[in-house]
Amino acid sequence: MQRHHYCHFLLISCFCFSALALSRSHNKQFDQALNYEGSSDLVNLEYHMGPVLASPIKLYVIWYGHWNPTHQATIRDFLYSLSSSSSYPSVADWWRTVRLYTDQTGSNITGSIVLSGEFYDSKYSHGGYLSRLAIQSVIRTAVNAYPRALPLNPHNGLYLVLTSPDVRVQDFCRAVCGFHYFTFPNIVGVTVPYAWVGHSGTQCPGVCAYPFAWPKYSGRPPPSTNGGNNIMRAPNGDVGADGMISVIAHELAEVSSNPLVNAWYAGDDPTAPTEIADLCMGVYGTGGGGGYVGKVYRDSWGSGYNVKGVKGRRFLVQWVWNPVKKRCFGPNAAD
Numbered sequence: 001m002q003r004h005h006y007c008h009f010l011l012i013s014c015f016c017f018s019a020l021a022l023s024r025s026h027n028k029q030f031d032q033a034l035n036y037e038g039s040s041d042l043v044n045l046e047y048h049m050g051p052v053l054a055s056p057i058k059l060y061v062i063w064y065g066h067w068n069p070t071h072q073a074t075i076r077d078f079l080y081s082l083s084s085s086s087s088y089p090s091v092a093d094w095w096r097t098v099r100l101y102t103d104q105t106g107s108n109i110t111g112s113i114v115l116s117g118e119f120y121d122s123k124y125s126h127g128g129y130l131s132r133l134a135i136q137s138v139i140r141t142a143v144n145a146y147p148r149a150l151p152l153n154p155h156n157g158l159y160l161v162l163t164s165p166d167v168r169v170q171d172f173c174r175a176v177c178g179f180h181y182f183t184f185p186n187i188v189g190v191t192v193p194y195a196w197v198g199h200s201g202t203q204c205p206g207v208c209a210y211p212f213a214w215p216k217y218s219g220r221p222p223p224s225t226n227g228g229n230n231i232m233r234a235p236n237g238d239v240g241a242d243g244m245i246s247v248i249a250h251e252l253a254e255v256s257s258n259p260l261v262n263a264w265y266a267g268d269d270p271t272a273p274t275e276i277a278d279l280c281m282g283v284y285g286t287g288g289g290g291g292y293v294g295k296v297y298r299d300s301w302g303s304g305y306n307v308k309g310v311k312g313r314r315f316l317v318q319w320v321w322n323p324v325k326k327r328c329f330g331p332n333a334a335d
């Protein structure tokens with residue numbers, strides 16, 4: 001894997017279990033404005049013959065822990081926006097890049113992602129600390145709950161576990177902000193793709209809510225839409241939830257293009273694949289990379305965003321690798 005080559009100073013890079021990962025040791029990358037926004041030579045993204053999520057996705061969300069309803073509403077609206085028509089550039093327009101990936105039958109990734117069920121695990125069924133593997137047990141609990149269990153859907157189900165600000169997760173904030181994988185039948189009963197993303201608001205906003213917060217260890221002020229030093233405000237008012245949305249977007253793009261970790265990734269090591277969103281870490285607009293988020297929009301309150309969603313919402317999501325253009329791309333691209 002080539003994480004050294006394309007990560008911005010925050011260095012959220014790929015880690016095993018297809019994680020949105022990061023490493024402080026890569027701070028030395030700080031001064032290097034390397035990015036792949038306009039380059040294709042260094043990327044060896046390959047298809048490894050496995051399936052992609054081509055059938056319409058039924059998304060099931062598990063809210064683990066104690067959640068603020070306002071934050072839930074923001075995240076829910078983002079999920080609704082994935083398959084809704086909003087004015088350009090929309091979240092669905094952003095997802096169009098993901099849809100360019102196909103499997104060996106020629107089927108594209110679906111454009112239909114429907115929020116089909118939610119489960120509130122407000123009793124912290126597996127405690128306040130979750131190992132990576134315990135995320136699968138959280139899913140098992142949700143599909144076996146009585147009375148309001150989530151369906152166990154091995155045909156086109158995708159499970160998204162979201163942990164509240166107080167929940168600690170193995171490697172969270174140190175190595176990962178989220179990850180995706182698939183469940184083991186002996187834990188959940190079937191193999192289904194899933195992703196986990198944590199709310200970093202109290203634990204590490206400077207690490208996982210980039211670019212709305214700034215890593216303390218960096219010694220530098222936060223990035224902004226114009227390359228200056230004024231901090232970019234979160235478009236929906238919560239650094240943790242708005243930061244989570246870009247991580248959720250990242251994980252949804254990757255779980256769809258590499259659900260069983262045998263489809264689309266770069267690098268020779270399937271335990272540490274570099275996936276379609278890993279290639280564009282820290283890039284949210286034209287010119288992005290190396291600590292500059294790129295050209296994004298800014299509203300009158302100073303909030304940064306690059307896509308629009310339902311109910312007039314605005315979100316900031318990182319770009320993903322476009323396999324046709326062979327560069328990172330998003331609907332707010334200047335070209």
Ligand SMILES: *[C@@H]1O[C@H](CO)[C@@H](O)[C@H](O)[C@H]1NC(C)=O
Nearest residue numbers: 096099100101102108323324
């Ligand atoms: C499916 O993927 C192919 C190859 O990237 C692309 O040319 C085509 O436009 C895609 N179709 C949709 C509906 O996105």
